[in-house]
Amino acid sequence: GENVEQHPSTLSVQEGDSAVIKCTYSDSASNYFPWYKQELGKGPQLIIDIRSNVGEKKDQRIAVTLNKTAKHFSLHITETQPEDSAVYFCAASKNSGYSTLTFGKGTMLLVSP
Amino acid sequence: EADIYQTPRYLVIGTGKKITLECSQTMGHDKMYWYQQDPGMELHLIHYSYGVNSTEKGDLSSESTVSRIRTEHFPLTLESARPSHTSQYLCASSESGAGYGYTFGSGTRLTVV
Numbered sequence: 001g002e003n004v005e006q007h008p009s010t011l012s013v014q015e016g017d018s019a020v021i022k023c024t025y026s027d028s029a030s031n032y033f034p035w036y037k038q039e040l041g042k043g044p045q046l047i048i049d050i051r052s053n054v055g056e057k058k059d060q061r062i063a064v065t066l067n068k069t070a071k072h073f074s075l076h077i078t079e080t081q082p083e084d085s086a087v088y089f090c091a092a093s094k095n096s097g098y099s100t101l102t103f104g105k106g107t108m109l110l111v112s113p
Numbered sequence: 114e115a116d117i118y119q120t121p122r123y124l125v126i127g128t129g130k131k132i133t134l135e136c137s138q139t140m141g142h143d144k145m146y147w148y149q150q151d152p153g154m155e156l157h158l159i160h161y162s163y164g165v166n167s168t169e170k171g172d173l174s175s176e177s178t179v180s181r182i183r184t185e186h187f188p189l190t191l192e193s194a195r196p197s198h199t200s201q202y203l204c205a206s207s208e209s210g211a212g213y214g215y216t217f218g219s220g221t222r223l224t225v226v
Contacts, residue, residue: 032212043203043217044156051212087154095211100146100161100171106154 002027004092006104014112019080021107023090024072030092033066033073034101038087048075080111116140119204119218126194126225134189134221136204142216143209145187149173150201150220162187164209194225 003026013019025033031052036044050057050064050073057064061080066073077084087108091101117138126132138145143164149157158171162181176198177191187206191198201222205215 034214036217038154041219043205043219044215045217046214049214089156093212097210098163099211100158101215103156106156108154 002030002092002094002102004090004102004104006090006107008107009105010108010110012110012112013080015080015082017080019077019084019109019111021075021088021090021109022072023074023092023104024070025092025102026071027092027094028068028071029094031095032093033064034091035062035064035075036089036091036103038089038106040086044087044089077109080109082111082113085109085111117204117206117216117218119202119221121221122219123222124224126223128195128225130194132191132194132223134202134204134223136187136189136218137185138187138206138216139185140206140216141184142206143184144207145181146205146207146215147171147177147179147187147189148203148205149175150203156203160189194223196225199223199225 006023034049037047038044061078063076087106089106090104093099093101120135146161147159157173159175160179201220203220204218207213207215
């Protein structure tokens with residue numbers, strides 16, 4: 001089955017710096033890659049996703065890049081703010097109605113003012 | 114407003130009790146999921162459903178059971194709670210087909226004493 005590795009497990013940055021979280025996946029048939037943000041006391045919330053026919057996608061301060069050849073994808077957050085502090089999860093799934101998302105183990109991002 | 118609801122938010126219960134964690138969604142999603150989240154953040158899929166009368170076991174072995182009699186409702190039951198069941202339980206739903214992100218509820222934090 002699919003295996004998703006996520007690094008780093010914790011990431012501390014100063015406000016205004018950029019943050020990058022990286023994930024690798026094992027199943028070359030995977031073609032959907034969402035990212036989730038989980039704030040304290042809440043469930044994970046989808047913040048951005050990318051499909052295999054696209055190499056990069058941006059939404060304001062966040063962007064995701066995908067390298068299908070190397071089987072890795074990354075989340076980039078620019079101009080970080082204290083409210084970006086949360087746990088971030090990457091995930092991957094195949095192009096099948098019967099597939100489920102395989103999640104990475106999560107990255108705790110701490111943005112210091 | 115379309116959403117996914119979990120009740121209760123917090124539950125403290127004695128060993129041996131039977132409990133049901135409720136999950137309902139108003140989005141008409143066919144697919145629903147239960148995750149157990151350990152203190153180290155990792156999400157473990159314990160049950161999922163493709164639609165009414167469909168239930169599947171997830172990657173993590175669980176002593177819980179689920180049912181799917183109505184599209185909008187996906188309760189999780191523990192027949193006899195034990196301290197090892199203490200955890201955060203997250204319910205999610207998604208559209209049918211491939212490549213759709215999940216919408217998560219806020220979770221139920223269960224403590225078995």
